[in-house]
Amino acid sequence: MAARMPARVRHLRALCWLMIGVLAAGCASADAPTAPDDREDPPPPAATAPDRPRAAEVLVIAEFAFDPEDLLVGADREQRVRNDDGVAHTLTAWDGSFDLRVEPGEQVVLRAPPERGTYPYACSLHPQMRGEIEVG
């Protein structure tokens, strides 16, 4: 039967099947980007949550960082600061409210400013070392 069809009809039928195939492939590829496997996972909440200032019995300097980086301390209160590194560091407030040097292995007392507020500071010897003291 099919062998007796005119060549033009056979070509038309082949063209139809080809177009159906192309359309199906087009639909499949259009669906691909919305497939669940292609979605990016949302970032973990911890990565976006800013660090809150917290109180600490001792502010520890270790590996060229202040811990906690954001310290909560009462106005005019004494705050112990310990340097676990092998080099000296300072806590130098940007506004000059305090400037404390802590030798390697030493523990000292920092007197918090009497005024409430946020006091950013840095180590004057290693300016990339930064922290904040929240006086509340």
Ligand SMILES: [Cu+2]
């Ligand atoms: Cu330092």
